[in-house]
Amino acid sequence: MAGGLTYTAVDSTALSTAEYYGKALCELGEQHPEVVALTADLGKSTKIGMFGEKFPDRFFNVGIAEQNMFGIAAGMAKAGLVPFLSTFSVFASLRSADQLHTDICYQNVNAKIIATHSGTSFGQAGSTHHAICDMAVCRSIPNLTVICPADGMETVNAVRAAYDNFGPYYIRINRGFDRVLYPNTDYGFEVGKAVQLHEGTDITVIACGSCAFQALQAANFLDSADGLKVRVLNMHTIKPIDREAILKAVMDTRRIITVEDHTVIGGLGSAVAEVIVESGKGCAFKQLGIQDKFAPIGLHEDIMSILGIDSNGIIDAVREVMGKDFELDDDWDDEV
Amino acid sequence: MPLSKQEWLALEKKANELRRLCLDTTFWAGSGHIGGGMSVMDILTVLYHKYLNIKVEDPNWADRDRLILSKGHAGIAYAPVLVDKGFNDPEQLKTFNHTNSKMGIHLDSNKVVGVDASTGSLGHGLPIALGTALAARVQGKNYKTYCILGDGECDEGSNWEAAMAAVQFKATNLISFVDRNKCMIDGRTEDVMNLEPFCDKWSAFGFIVKEIDGQNIKELTEAIDFALENKTDKPVMIVANTIKGAGIDFMEDDYRWHYGALDEDKYNQAKASLDRYYEKRVARAEKEGA
Numbered sequence: 001m002a003g004g005l006t007y008t009a010v011d012s013t014a015l016s017t018a019e020y021y022g023k024a025l026c027e028l029g030e031q032h033p034e035v036v037a038l039t040a041d042l043g044k045s046t047k048i049g050m051f052g053e054k055f056p057d058r059f060f061n062v063g064i065a066e067q068n069m070f071g072i073a074a075g076m077a078k079a080g081l082v083p084f085l086s087t088f089s090v091f092a093s094l095r096s097a098d099q100l101h102t103d104i105c106y107q108n109v110n111a112k113i114i115a116t117h118s119g120t121s122f123g124q125a126g127s128t129h130h131a132i133c134d135m136a137v138c139r140s141i142p143n144l145t146v147i148c149p150a151d152g153m154e155t156v157n158a159v160r161a162a163y164d165n166f167g168p169y170y171i172r173i174n175r176g177f178d179r180v181l182y183p184n185t186d187y188g189f190e191v192g193k194a195v196q197l198h199e200g201t202d203i204t205v206i207a208c209g210s211c212a213f214q215a216l217q218a219a220n221f222l223d224s225a226d227g228l229k230v231r232v233l234n235m236h237t238i239k240p241i242d243r244e245a246i247l248k249a250v251m252d253t254r255r256i257i258t259v260e261d262h263t264v265i266g267g268l269g270s271a272v273a274e275v276i277v278e279s280g281k282g283c284a285f286k287q288l289g290i291q292d293k294f295a296p297i298g299l300h301e302d303i304m305s306i307l308g309i310d311s312n313g314i315i316d317a318v319r320e321v322m323g324k325d326f327e328l329d330d331d332w333d334d335e336v
Numbered sequence: 337m338p339l340s341k342q343e344w345l346a347l348e349k350k351a352n353e354l355r356r357l358c359l360d361t362t363f364w365a366g367s368g369h370i371g372g373g374m375s376v377m378d379i380l381t382v383l384y385h386k387y388l389n390i391k392v393e394d395p396n397w398a399d400r401d402r403l404i405l406s407k408g409h410a411g412i413a414y415a416p417v418l419v420d421k422g423f424n425d426p427e428q429l430k431t432f433n434h435t436n437s438k439m440g441i442h443l444d445s446n447k448v449v450g451v452d453a454s455t456g457s458l459g460h461g462l463p464i465a466l467g468t469a470l471a472a473r474v475q476g477k478n479y480k481t482y483c484i485l486g487d488g489e490c491d492e493g494s495n496w497e498a499a500m501a502a503v504q505f506k507a508t509n510l511i512s513f514v515d516r517n518k519c520m521i522d523g524r525t526e527d528v529m530n531l532e533p534f535c536d537k538w539s540a541f542g543f544i545v546k547e548i549d550g551q552n553i554k555e556l557t558e559a560i561d562f563a564l565e566n567k568t569d570k571p572v573m574i575v576a577n578t579i580k581g582a583g584i585d586f587m588e589d590d591y592r593w594h595y596g597a598l599d600e601d602k603y604n605q606a607k608a609s610l611d612r613y614y615e616k617r618v619a620r621a622e623k624e625g626a
Contacts, residue, residue, distance in 0.1 A: 036474060058474055060505070068463045068497035075467020075481075078445075078453060080398060081474060083467075099494075102457045103464060107445055 017178045018116050020152035022050030024159040025084055025114075029055050032163070038073055038085045040066045045175075046086035046116040066091045070099030070111075077109035082163065088122070089115035089131030089172045093138055104168045105143045111169075112162040118148070118172035119209060119261030120295045120303040127294040131172065136266025138170040139239045145191065146238040147171045148260075148268070150212035153182035154236055157189035165191060172209070176300070179213040181234070192237045194245040198223075200231035203318055204249035204256045208235050208268050210300070211259040211288075211309050218314035230318060238268055246275040255284040255324070257317050259309050264289040284324040286317055339557045341625030343386070347553045348621050350420075351381040352614040355583055357416035357429070359598075359606050365412070365433040367597035369441065371587055373413030375517040375550070375578035376405075376484060380417045382556045383482055387564075392422040395449050401479050402452045402468045406461020407486030407515060409595075411443040414451070423450035459492025461485060462512065466502050469510035480564070483512045488520030491529045496541065503542030506569040511560065512543075514573065515550060517580040519591035535575050543573040550576025554624065583613035 015023070029035045029051055036058040043049030043061055052059030062069045066087055073083040085092070092115035093100070104111050115134065122129045138146045145167065149155040155173050162169040187195060197212065198219040207215040212234040219230035231253055233245055249256055256276065258269035269287035276283050288309050295303055304310040308317070339347075355377050362368040389401045405414050412432065419426050424438075431437040438447040442456025453464045465483035472479050485495065502510055516534065518525050525531050535545045546562055548555040556576070563572035580594070581587025584606045587596070598606065 034475075036471075060470065062497070062501050063504070065494075065497035065501065067459070067494040068466075068501055071460055071463020071494065071498065072467035072470065072501070075404070075453070075464035075469075076471040076474075077467075078464070079402075079468045079471030079475070081471050098457055099460060099463070102454065103460055107454050 015152055016176050017152045017155050017173045018047040018175070020155045021114055021159055021173060022047030024156040025051045026054050028160070028163050029058065032082065034080060035082045035084065035163070036060065036076060038062060038069050038083055040064055040069045040087045040091070042087050046114070048084065048086035048114070051084070066096040067099050070096040071103050073111045074099070074103035074107060074109050077111045078107065082110050082112070084112045084114055086114045086116060088129060089118040089134045090129055092170070093131060093134035097137060101141050105141045108143045108167060110166050113168070113170045114159065115170065115172045117175040119174065120307070121174035121176060121210070121261070121300045123298050123300045123303045126297045130295050132263045132290050132295060133266065134172055135238050135260070135262050135268065136270070139266060139271060143168055144239065145169045147191070147236055148208040148238055149173055149236055150209060150234050151178040151181045153185045154189060157185050158236065161189070161191050174210055174300070178210055181213050181216065189236070192240045192242055194233040194235045194242040196231065197234050198230060198232035200229035201253055202229045202255070203322060204231040204233060204253045205259060205314060205318065206233045206235045206246070206249070206256060206268065206272055207259040208238065209261050210304070211261055214304070214309065214311045215259055215314055217311040218318065221311065221315060222318055226319070228318065228322065235268055235272070238271055241271045241275060243275050246272055247279055250276055250279055250281050250283045254282065255321050257286045257288060257314070257321055259288040259314055261304065261309060262289055264291060284321050286321050288313060288317055338626070339554050341621065344553055344621045344625045345618065347381060347385060348614070348617050350385050351378050351553065352610065352617070354381055354413070354416055354420060355610055356607070357420060358413045359584070359603070359610065361412055361416055361429045361432050363598050363603045364430045367595065368412040368433070369409040369595050370412060370584070371519065371580040371590070371593035371596070372407060372410050372486060372515065372517060374582045374584060374587070375580050376407065376410050376515045377413050377582070378551050378553060378556060379484055379513055379515060379576060380413060382553055382560065384417050384421055386557060387560055388482070389479065395423055399477055399479050402465070402481040404453045404455065404461045404465040404468070404481065404483045406455055406458070406465070406483055407489060408442040408455030408461070411439070411441055414443055415439050415448065418448065418450040421450065424448060458486070458489035459494040462495050462498035462502070465510055465512070466498050466505070466507055469507045470505060472509055479509070481510050483510065485512065485514045487514050487516045487518060487525050487531060487534070490514065490531055499538065499541040499543065502571045507571050508566055508569060510571050511563040512571065512573045514575050515578050516575050517578045519580040519589070519594060521591070521594050523591055538573045538575065542570055544568065544570045545573050545575060547575045547577065550578035551582050553621070583610045585609045
């Protein structure tokens with residue numbers, strides 16, 4: 001663990017998620033001279049610029065040229081440095097996808113991509129700046145670990161873990177402030193291991209990123225209003241996915257809903273579905289996310305509501321799936 | 337240090353051996369990117385046998401000079417160079433492109449010893465080379481990074497992103513070449529996508545440009561010496577005018593030999609042509625060398 005700074009609940013509401021990243025990266029920079037940082041004219045927006053202010057000789061702003069940034073980072077990593085790269089998620093995963101695929105992942109170099117403004121968190125900028133398929137792209141590239149932290153504290157943990165573990169990492173964080181899920185970093189974060197946010201035996205909601213907080217809210221509400229016991233898993237690591245936690249949810253609850261601020265094709269929901277199907281066990285399943293369309297323009301919380309990935313959308317989905325059955329017999333027409 | 341006649345002749349001999357080995361590898365593989373392999377071979381020979389500060393016994397030596405072959409499809413030329421140097425088992429050339437071989441068209445830096453970057457997707461080499469050059473600065477190391485681009489790949493915008501950045505960051509420890517053989521897969525570079533005024537473009541981006549005959553070992557050494565002695569804050573780009581398929585008469589300057597197959601007849605014709613080419617090259621070195 002890179003460890004060092006501790007954060008308080010006061011910090012967690014005072015800083016944006018990206019500012020946590022900036023602080024965590026500065027902390028790594030102080031401890032490790034081989035850590036360098038690169039951005040493509042988004043030093044301020046992504047907060048990687050905080051590193052640049054402290055370590056100007058180890059900070060490279062390449063201008064608006066993401067492909068070049070990824071190539072430079074690959075070369076630096078090949079030479080023994082540990083580059084952290086930051087731009088918006090939509091550009092990190094698409095504009096420079098060839099360099100990510102070939103220079104970073106095929107060569108399996110120790111480069112860390114911290115992509116901000118993920119999902120629809122830069123809502124008002126519209127679909128040019130929404131990252132709705134970055135997890136699908138990144139999940140399909142070998143060697144790349146993909147993490148979607150739920151809030152600022154989890155971002156700190158993810159960034160530290162990215163340094164602690166060799167190999168390419170893609171961490172997608174939101175623009176602005178996330179709802180606070182964790183008051184501090186000490187809750188047992190481990191790459192590839194889901195964190196249970198709420199115990200339950202009736203149904204499991206598996207969420208990542210900003211949807212994890214929404215899922216917890218929904219579970220608390222459903223407990224008091226409907227008497228439903230909803231298990232909530234914060235699946236912060238999209239790859240490698242926590243197969244064990246998913247299989248346990250299949251066996252324990254037989255009903256699973258996934259929630260993500262991302263297209264339902266190829267992201268968290270797909271990753272969970274693959275594990276469920278391969279298990280061979282019957283399980284009612286529903287994916288919440290962006291249903292193969294571009295998202296509207298607006299405030300992030302409004303978009304989440306429209307997409308049905310906020311707590312209200314999750315509550316509706318839970319009630320719907322609770323009315324469904326998984327196949328117990330040979331009668332395939334008895335499901336709701 | 338000016339190139340002595342003796343050194344020139346020794347480099348000619350080595351270049352000839354490597355051209356032969358590239359031809360053999362193409363024959364063993366059945367086909368390959370022999371045209372661009374032949375055009376770049378003199379650059380590779382001069383770098384590996386006169387300039388690169390590397391250790392065969394310690395291929396990952398942190399202080400070594402780096403070479404990034406951005407025109408990664410010239411792996412069929414690069415692999416023979418690395419094998420001949422002693423980095424890899426010569427038997428591997430005989431399985432080039434075969435199923436489960438360590439060596440395929442585009443060399444994998446995690447499989448072929450001595451390769452500094454896995455290239456092949458064009459327009460990637462210069463950014464990677466700039467990265468290793470900047471890493472040297474961060475680490476306080478004196479090694480040089482050399483990068484060899486193809487001319488066709490200069491259509492890729494990422495090269496020009498890297499060009500701007502190399503100048504912005506004053507990466508004078510980066511020495512770049514373009515193997516300007518004027519051919520690409522679908523035709524001559526000027527027919528597919530005009531590059532001219534090519535040298536002016538690099539100059540306009542802020543490079544010091546040396547335009548030379550890339551099949552002339554003396555000119556190559558002079559250009560590299562110039563780059564190594566560069567005291568300005570601008571990086572050097574060596575535009576090496578070359579001939580696709582150099583040395584194999586039926587391939588020379590013919591874009592259709594970007595990638596080709598060799599039967600035994602063609603292989604024998606090529607060998608004979610390379611012998612004649614070597615004689616001419618030696619005669620030039622004898623005449624012009626000092």
